[in-house]
Structure formats: C-alpha cells, structure tokens
Ligand code: SF4
Ligand code: SF4
C-alpha cells in the first residue's frame with residue numbers, strides 16, 4: 476500500500492513529531508509564476524570574477540566567516556578589517572549563500588569559450604517556480620511567496636529533518652552543522668531589504684551588470700533580447716536592475732543559445748546566460764523542464780525508513796538543542 480503526502484503528514488502529526496507545525500504544502504498554493512515575481516539575471520559574459528557579489532552577500536546577510544577571498548586588501552569594503560585574512564570558499568556552505576566558480580578548459584586563456592577557455596558562474600538558490608524544497612518540508616519552514624515568489628525560510632518552524640537538502644535538484648540548502656541550534660541556510664534574495672526599496676545585494680554591488688535584479692517577466696525579455704544581439708557589436712547593458720537608466724556599453728560576446736531557468740525544473744526566478752554550455756558550468760544535464768515537487772515526494776515516500784529516521788532524528792535533535800539554548 477502506498478503512502479501519499481497527506482498520509483505522511485497525518486502519521487507524523489499523530490506520532491507527535493509535528494506538534495508546533497503549520498502543515499501546509501506551499502507549492503500547491505503557487506503552481507505558477509506569481510505576477511510580481513522578482514529574480515536575478517546573471518550573464519557570465521559580463522562577469523569579471525571580482526566576487527563583490529559574494530562580499531556584499533555576506534555583509535547584508537550577516538554571514539561573516541568561512542568566507543570572502545582577498546589577501547591583499549585590494550577591495551576596500553568598510554566591513555573588512557584590514558589585518559584580517561580571508562579565504563576563498565570552495566562552495567556554498569552555511570556561511571556562503573552565493574558563490575562564484577570558474578570553469579576552465581585546455582590552456583584556459585579565452586574568456587567565455589569552451590576551447591582553451593574559461594567562464595565564471597554564479598550559484599545560489601534559483602527560487603524555483605515550483606520549489607521542491609518547500610514541497611517536502613513537513614512543517615512549512617520553507618515557503619514560496621504567492622506575491623513575489625521568493626522562497627524564504629523560517630528557522631522557528633524548522634525541525635532539522637533536512638528533507639529540503641535531499642529534495643533540491645541543485646544542492647542548494649546547507650545545514651549549520653557547526654551550530655548548537657542548527658538552521659538551514661540558503662539565499663533568500665535579500666527579501667529583508669525589499670521594504671526599503673532595496674534589492675539583492677549581489678546585484679546592487681555588481682560593477683559590470685553581470686547580475687541584475689528585477690521582475691522575472693522583464694528579466695526574461697532582457698535575456699531573450701540578448702540572444703538576438705550580434706557578437707562584436709556594442710549593447711548598453713543595464714547596471715544593478717533590469718530597468719536601470721545606468722548602463723554600460725559593452726561588446727557582445729557570442730552566447731550559448733539558451734537561457735538557463737526558463738524551463739529547467741519547471742522554471743526558476745534566477746536566470747543564467749553564458750558563452751559556454753551549462754553542463755560545463757556544473758549544472759546537471761539530467762534536469763528537465765519537469766517540476767520537481769511531486770517527483771521528489773514520490774521518491775521520498777518510497778523509502779519510509781528514511782522518512783522515519785530523518786524526522787525522528789531531526790525532531791529530537793532540534794528539541795534537544797533548542798532546550799539547551801533556552802536554558
Ligand atoms: S533551488 Fe533548491 S533551495 Fe532554491 S527554491 Fe529551488 S529547490 Fe528550493
Ligand atoms: S530541515 Fe526539514 S523542517 Fe527544516 S526547512 Fe528543511 S525540510 Fe523543512
């Protein structure tokens with residue numbers, strides 16, 4: 476006999492594991508792109524690998540440590556203590572919500588080329604239109620906003636089961652193993668800055684327009700327009716936001732003929748463009764246009780021992796650590 480999501484939730488609630496839960500599968504409420512959905516367009520052909528986006532992500536999300544490159548003090552950010560040593564993080568972690576990585580082939584001298592070339596790629600939560608992470612979260616700690624589509628996290632609800640880590644097709648959510656009261660950590664698009672007309676810090680402090688913020692419908696149009704540009708000509712690339720009057724005329728580099736995120740995993744609010752194919756940039760070529768929530772749930776319910784182990788371990792661990800921290 477199979478077990479569906481409802482059965483699982485009843486079972487979990489009946490066993491007392493979801494006592495403080497607000498059980499509501501958030502993906503069901505927003506199956507399509509919300510009308511005011513916001514996101515980011517990253518264009519690797521404009522990226523110079525300066526990592527200003529990483530520095531300012533840490534600054535505005537208060538995740539210092541385990542981070543930021545820079546040994547020689549060449550980036551004068553006021554929050555960087557002059558004599559402090561910073562390391563380059565190798566990947567996303569509980570301290571790094573946004574990372575710039577580098578692809579290289581052969582001699583690695585030609586920017587945005589697969590032949591003897593290299594390319595940068597910026598990785599963080601893609602804010603899926605149908606987020607698998609939120610769909611499997613048994614307590615509604617991860618939610619997709621029906622207004623702007625941001626997938627946000629509430630540590631007060633989280634029981635630490637780490638389903639979201641298993642479910643995310645992009646390997647984004649990280650767990651604070653180092654913390655006595657661990658939380659899940661991932662990019663939330665700097666949504667805490669929206670109320671003051673702010674937006675994602677990685678876009679605000681990107682000097683070349685490689686990362687721009689805006690409404691997803693506008694970002695999609697901008698991305699599609701870029702695919703029609705003639706290589707070698709100049710285009711006024713907007714800085715910071717998609718509708719910005721501040722632009723930087725830049726010579727157009729040949730694009731790989733695809734905008735990542737238009738379709739992948741049912742579509743995402745983070746879109747990417749590059750001069751090389753996305754499998755070279757570390758994206759799993761097996762990710763299709765099919766949305767993941769039901770896929771993931773079907774997979775997870777086939778291994779009930781995992782469900783039981785994760786939920787029990789997560790709930791107990793969470794209660795123990797929370798009790799300790801409250802003493
Ligand atoms: S990329 Fe992963 S963590 Fe981000 S919304 Fe999609 S499923 Fe959730
Ligand atoms: S660890 Fe579990 S409870 Fe916490 S956000 Fe992830 S799926 Fe939800």
Ligand code: SF4
Pocket residue numbers: 521522523524525526527528529575595597677680681682683684685686
């Ligand atoms: S700030 Fe902009 S140019 Fe610099 S690494 Fe980040 S995306 Fe690339």
